[in-house]
Amino acid sequence: MGMTLAEKILAKASGKKEVSPGDIVMAKIETAMVHDITGPLTVNTLKKEGIKKVWDPEKIVVLFDHQVPADSINAAENHILMRKFVKEQGIKYFYDIREGVCHQVLPEKGHVVPGTVLVGADSHTCTHGAFGAFATGIGSTDMAAVFATGELWFKVPETLYFNITGELKPYVMSKDVILHIIGEVGADGATYKACQFGGETVKNMSIASRMTMTNMAIEMGGKTGLIEPDEKTIQYVKNAMKKHGTEKPFEVIKADEDAEYEEVFEVEVNDLEPMIACPHNVDNVKAVREVAGTPIDQVFIGSCTNGRLEDLRIAIKIIEEHGGIADDVRVIVTPASREVMLKAMEEGIIQKFYKYGCVVTNPSCSACMGALYGILGPGEVGVATSNRNFRGREGSLDSEVYLVSPATAAACAVKGEITDPRDL
Numbered sequence: 001m002g003m004t005l006a007e008k009i010l011a012k013a014s015g016k017k018e019v020s021p022g023d024i025v026m027a028k029i030e031t032a033m034v035h036d037i038t039g040p041l042t043v044n045t046l047k048k049e050g051i052k053k054v055w056d057p058e059k060i061v062v063l064f065d066h067q068v069p070a071d072s073i074n075a076a077e078n079h080i081l082m083r084k085f086v087k088e089q090g091i092k093y094f095y096d097i098r099e100g101v102c103h104q105v106l107p108e109k110g111h112v113v114p115g116t117v118l119v120g121a122d123s124h125t126c127t128h129g130a131f132g133a134f135a136t137g138i139g140s141t142d143m144a145a146v147f148a149t150g151e152l153w154f155k156v157p158e159t160l161y162f163n164i165t166g167e168l169k170p171y172v173m174s175k176d177v178i179l180h181i182i183g184e185v186g187a188d189g190a191t192y193k194a195c196q197f198g199g200e201t202v203k204n205m206s207i208a209s210r211m212t213m214t215n216m217a218i219e220m221g222g223k224t225g226l227i228e229p230d231e232k233t234i235q236y237v238k239n240a241m242k243k244h245g246t247e248k249p250f251e252v253i254k255a256d257e258d259a260e261y262e263e264v265f266e267v268e269v270n271d272l273e274p275m276i277a278c279p280h281n282v283d284n285v286k287a288v289r290e291v292a293g294t295p296i297d298q299v300f301i302g303s304c305t306n307g308r309l310e311d312l313r314i315a316i317k318i319i320e321e322h323g324g325i326a327d328d329v330r331v332i333v334t335p336a337s338r339e340v341m342l343k344a345m346e347e348g349i350i351q352k353f354y355k356y357g358c359v360v361t362n363p364s365c366s367a368c369m370g371a372l373y374g375i376l377g378p379g380e381v382g383v384a385t386s387n388r389n390f391r392g393r394e395g396s397l398d399s400e401v402y403l404v405s406p407a408t409a410a411a412c413a414v415k416g417e418i419t420d421p422r423d424l
């Protein structure tokens, strides 16, 4: 019987010829990532268990992105603890406060190896499935087991296949596609499933747009999101590895022709409109026009979902075309990484955001989690290009967050209320 992409990667990583959904496998880990919030717990668990040496200091990536620069004594202490760990263990790939969000930095630096298993102590690790890796978020204590042994057990998930066809209309982005899918499937509709995205629409998407899709697989409960590698993927990965001296041979794994999917969803996007996830659940998805006119206080353009160059480009284009942002709305722009920031600077994008009165921050998780800055106060309404809108996600329990694409976020910034970018 044929295997899906997820099954083939897990079979390879566990040295088996074949695996089926439900099998328990012990898989070799190619890359293991912790950040400033989850790393300390992993390190403390290792200490508690008396483990002196990590399995492979070249396969671990430590990165600071959630609270950078340190925004509290507690964050500073976490940073100190992790820097010490990195030194003691000789961890080769350590990215201090300057690089940006882990899920952007990892692929940029060539740490995402197609066809392998990547784990991160962060729920949006599924993002890296955009490169044809089996990538999933795990807890800090599970990560301690990975740091010690280089392996982790998995139950092989069933795969849901989303066959996406049609051409996206102007101002409709991959974020709208994934919001639409989550609205249909529900926030727990794909629990522990591998969510594979394919079809002509995905083929035509940039790598950045694909990452937006896989990033949000967890928001429908998915164990991972996956996209089969193609020429674009291979080029991206090779360039990234070459640029940063992280070259490794890798195998492009594709699903078997006769792979068995638990369910195939046909998603036709020709007529898809800009979509919005309304408070307080990611699957509370509507067309933007249904809630147009809702007053807002803040717009956040950034995060591991939509803080990449193409996102900043479309946002500034819309803001510029319409003469700037509304006076009474705060707009926070956070490029997802230093590389994105530098390119946006070269293109004059950052200067323009400043010119129009947006606040551009250092690459970080920024306002996404309500932990660093850009925190919403009681009664405030935020529009964000990030991936979660649970009650209190961006600050006060009495605030509200709407999730949108960068094009819609920019339209909202221009009008100071929820606006479909086609209606400006």
Ligand SMILES: CC(C)[C@H](C(=O)O)[C@@H](O)C(=O)O
Binding pocket: 037, 038, 066, 121, 122, 123, 124, 137, 369
């Ligand atoms: C802080 C971290 C554990 C958390 C996660 O795992 O998702 C964060 O990144 C988030 O998006 O809520």
Ligand code: SF4
Binding pocket: 066, 101, 102, 103, 122, 124, 303, 304, 305, 364, 365, 366, 368, 369, 386, 387
């Ligand atoms: S940008 Fe947001 S969703 Fe992504 S890792 Fe940071 S806090 Fe989590």
